[in-house]
Structure formats: C-alpha cells, structure tokens
Amino acid sequence: MEDIWRKPCVMEWTQYLLDSYAHWLKKELIPRQGTSLEQAERLFTCPFVVVSHGLQDDPILNYGNRTALTLWEMDWGQLTQTPSRQTAEPVNREERARMLYQAQTMGFIADYRGVRISQSGRRFLVDCATVWNVRKSDGTPLGQAATFSAWRFM
Secondary structure (H helix, E strand, O other): OOOHHHOHHHHHHHHHHHHHHHHHHOOOOOOOOOOHHHHHHHHHHOOOEEEEEOOOOOOEEEEEOHHHHHHHOOOHHHHOOOEHHHHOOHHHHHHHHHHHHHHHHHOEEEEEEEEEEOOOOOEEEEEEEEEEEEEOOOOOEEEEEEEEOEEEEO
16 A cells, blocks of 8 residues: 555645544544654554545545555545445444534534444444544534544444
8 A cells, every 4th residue: 555644635634633633622633743744644554443524415535544444445545435424334324424413513422333334345333433523723614534443343
C-alpha cells in the first residue's frame, strides 16, 4: 500500500479529524507531537479504527486508516468511493442514521455499539465507538468520523 497519508489532502483531513476530536472530546485521539506528516502517518498506522465521511446527501467515506481498511476489506480507492451507509446492513441502517443524527446535534457520542459489514459480507459487532462531527476551526461542518478499538466477528 502506498503511503496515502503523505498526500496533502489526506494530511489536511487528518488535521481536521484530530482538531475536531480534541474540540468535542477535550482530549487527543493520538499524540500530537511532530509535524503534520508525522501525525498523519501516526493516525493512519494506529492499531484502532478511524473512519470518516463527508457531508453529501448520501455521504461517501473519505478516510479510513490502515486498521479500517483491513477490517472493511477494502483498499483506499474502494473505501473512498463507498457510501458510508453501506458499512451497515440494510436492516441496521435506520439505527445507524439515528446515531449519526444524535452525534450531529450533540457534537459527538461515545459508547456507540452496532453491527457493521465488510466488503465481503463479513459481519462484526463494534463496541464502545466514538462518533464526532468534523469541522474547520471556524466551525464550518465538514463531515463525521468514528473511532473504535473493540470489535468481534459474528
């Protein structure tokens, strides 16, 4: 896999993810020392999932770190063309939409739990996920992101 975190647009998005997480949760997602390139690499290679989507009517995933790509069984190109709703089975999409709306209105939610599905159809239960709104420093909304380190295949 190429060093996707080196791309300027990915480095910029990484800063939005990290800054927004710190804004809403009042703590850092990863250690913030070093350059933006070093932070982008650290986030991309960390052992927990970080995934996000934009603000389209049917939001498209726009970031997934290595752990997310492995879990959803996709490469960067596949992930960044996938509507985020497709990470959940149709039966679980209404519950997912409620969770995203709750995060949108409150800024973030913690301790989310739900079933997701990989590209090949492998189902897994996500536990203790945090979902937060991604925004610019002036408050302009950019999307939503999620992180979790606990999941089990079903």
